[in-house]
Amino acid sequence: MSTPTPSLTVQGVSKQFEIYANPAQMLLELIGFGTRHERFAALTDVTFEVARGEVVGIVGRNGAGKSTLLKIVAGTLAADCGSVAVGGRISAILELGTGFHPEYSGRENIIMGGLCLGMTRREILAKQEEVVAFSELGEFIDRPLRTYSSGMHARLCFATALACDPTILIVDEALSVGDVRFQRKCFAHFEALRARGTTILLVSHDMNAVAQICDRAIWLERGKVVAVGGAKEVAEQYLRAMLAGSQSPLASAQPSPLGGGVAPEMRYGSGAAVIESVEVLEESGSGAALLRPRQRYKLRARVRATQPLDDLHVGFSIRTIRGVEVFSINPRPQRVAPVVLAPGESVVAEVHFLNHLAPGEYFLTVGAWGLGEDAHHDRRVDVLQLQVVGEIGALQQSLVDLEAEYRFVEKEVAR
Secondary structure, three states: OOOOOEEEEEEEEEEEEEEEOOHHHHHHHHOOOOOOEEEEEEEEEEEEEEEOOOEEEEEOOOOOOHHHHHHHHHOOOOOOEEEEEEOOOEEEEOOOOOOOOOOOEHHHHHHHHHHHOOOOHHHHHHHHHHHHHHHOOHHHHHOEHHHOOHHHHHHHHHHHHHOOOOOEEEEEOHHHHOOHHHHHHHHHHHHHHHHOOOEEEEEOOOHHHHHHHOOEEEEEEOOEEEEEEEHHHHHHHHHHHHHOOOOOOOOOOOOOOOOOOOOOOEEEOOOOEEEEEEEEEEOOOOEOOOEOOOOEEEEEEEEEEOOOEEEEEEEEEEEEOOOOEEEEEOOOOOOOOOEEEOOOOEEEEEEEEEOOEOOEEEEEEEEEEOOOOOOEEEEEEEEEEEEEOOOOOOOOOOOEOOOOOOOOOOOOOOO
8 A cells, every 4th residue: 555645745844943031132243242142942843744634733832843843844934954845825814813903804804814824816706705795794894894803703713724724724722712613613614624635733732632533643742743643542641641740730739738838729618627738539549540431539628627517518620721610519418418527637538439521621620618607618629630531433523422322213215
């Protein structure tokens, strides 16, 4: 079997930037007062190939070099060394509004944006109404761009970029600005582009989207390629590495005085009780870095009293990244009696559950309270980040696993 011809080949690409402490240092260097800058290696010897029609995710934390790499591939930034071979027309959505003018109308900016993407005026005019329809801007299309919201701006940029029928489409996180419905519409269009053989490079911090949409993924760390492989495998490797770091939100929370120091979560309360630690564990008792659908886990929080308490309640709630609460529990609905504690005594609250959350990011909040005047003794909002990975056979915007089975039941024969 012959190897498919790559649509994009990146070979040994490196890029450094000169960093000055302030503009005065740049001026002193220019007039001959020695070297006043430091060099920052944004990319170092980056090499990979992308086949025609392949969707490849670029992942990595902020500052890893993702945007720099895409700018070099798009031709808007020159590499210090290495080469980029592109087979066809590139359409890049790197920064919203590249080539757009705030005083011109949306319709006029479609022409300007299309010209910046390499289209001819005739091509742009032939597709102008198609762009207007995809953007869903309606009457706003003839208003100045400066009157648009960021979401409207994103719609116009995406609709213009997608209209040029690119061989390679590059998207650098800009999609996150649009509303959820428009994001789904764009991802559906990505599928149509892929079916037509368009190559797509997608930068995203949403590992669920990378795993669902992309064929492969490239993980960059400090400008170097850490891993290249299947999207699901690389996304999981990246998540494990991020969650295992010293700042991992899934590590057991360390005790800290209420109101003292800088905590990673929002925290408040009277201090009559302190939530000393919060954990997510597998049924075996080992720490759970990543959660999988249809597996059993337990939430655990240790609470210590600093004052006499005769009605301690401990509750847990799980929310999506957009703040939608998908689950919450405390002793009352379970008909569990509150705990009585003397100062210095502690108790562990534990919730066993079967995970029906769909793949994605969630946040855990834990609260300890009573029924007196100072109801909230300690409340730790978004104390842990929960990352669910795996497949449930549903679309990526799903929040829960319903253990669904899909089938066509009956086919009616035409008469």
